[in-house]
Amino acid sequence: MLELKQAVLGYAGKNQKKVVIDGLSFSLEPGELLCILGANGIGKTTMYRTILGFLPLLGGEILIDGVSVSSLSRPELAKQIAYVPQYHTPPFPYTVFDVVLMGRGAHVSSFSSPKAEDEKIACEMMERMGILSMRNEIYTQISGGERQLVLIARALTQQAKYILMDEPSSNLDFGNQMRMLKEIKKLAREGIGVCFTSHQPDHAFLTDASVLAVESETRFQKGAAEDIITEDLLKRMYHLNARIQKTELEDQKVQYQILTRLTE
Numbered sequence: 001m002l003e004l005k006q007a008v009l010g011y012a013g014k015n016q017k018k019v020v021i022d023g024l025s026f027s028l029e030p031g032e033l034l035c036i037l038g039a040n041g042i043g044k045t046t047m048y049r050t051i052l053g054f055l056p057l058l059g060g061e062i063l064i065d066g067v068s069v070s071s072l073s074r075p076e077l078a079k080q081i082a083y084v085p086q087y088h089t090p091p092f093p094y095t096v097f098d099v100v101l102m103g104r105g106a107h108v109s110s111f112s113s114p115k116a117e118d119e120k121i122a123c124e125m126m127e128r129m130g131i132l133s134m135r136n137e138i139y140t141q142i143s144g145g146e147r148q149l150v151l152i153a154r155a156l157t158q159q160a161k162y163i164l165m166d167e168p169s170s171n172l173d174f175g176n177q178m179r180m181l182k183e184i185k186k187l188a189r190e191g192i193g194v195c196f197t198s199h200q201p202d203h204a205f206l207t208d209a210s211v212l213a214v215e216s217e218t219r220f221q222k223g224a225a226e227d228i229i230t231e232d233l234l235k236r237m238y239h240l241n242a243r244i245q246k247t248e249l250e251d252q253k254v255q256y257q258i259l260t261r262l263t264e
């Protein structure tokens, strides 16, 4: 289990400290799908970067199965957590295949090169994301949405226990958004703990994800999507008057939809 306990997240310079999130506690279980909601600038990326050790933890603890992530080496951490960033520009014009194969880094010792087995896994994951035919294209010359799919394939290739995704649907067209959501739901069913941020609360309903709502520096709540995403929450978080419509479907499932109108 990945656990944050009273975590204080932010930026510490030589003379000043900027706390963005203060006292965040939640856990992500293997096989759980968690959607993190929060307004722009609330601290979602800061949280990911702290979990991954790119930013120092300013207080509290971050643990995997009871062990502090700060005590893990880079390859040990990479076997536990894969990350899909919002933006990524590699320093060289690698091919799509090379970028995806980089996900095997933690599994290949520094003195050896990737083996046929690593290449097979990379190809399988490209196929899964529908980008195998792009394998020889230059990563810096493909579209933003295509890059997003490549980064997801790279994270899958890492075969980590947990995947953290920073707005994975932000550059994707409607069809690719739905396919990506289906894919991450499937990953969770396969036992991976998947956490994704989204600016579309609908995505939490669509995927039956649990939700962590980050409302302010000190106000957070986690629970089932239908309990957390309320009309009041949408007003507090997005300053929006919206209605949540509940529809009973024939197969006894319930569908929740967020309805908004543009008013003068």
Ligand SMILES: Nc1ncnc2c1ncn2[C@@H]1O[C@H](COP(=O)(O)OP(=O)(O)OP(=O)(O)O)[C@@H](O)[C@H]1O
Pocket (backbone or CB within 6 Å): 011, 018, 020, 038, 039, 040, 041, 042, 043, 044, 045, 046, 047
């Ligand atoms: N390098 C930095 N130094 C100081 N403050 C920073 C730095 N990077 C980000 N911040 C601040 O941290 C806060 C949280 O930013 P963060 O990028 O984590 O938000 P976010 O929730 O991911 O936003 P968005 O939804 O817009 O991507 C913001 O106020 C931002 O200005």
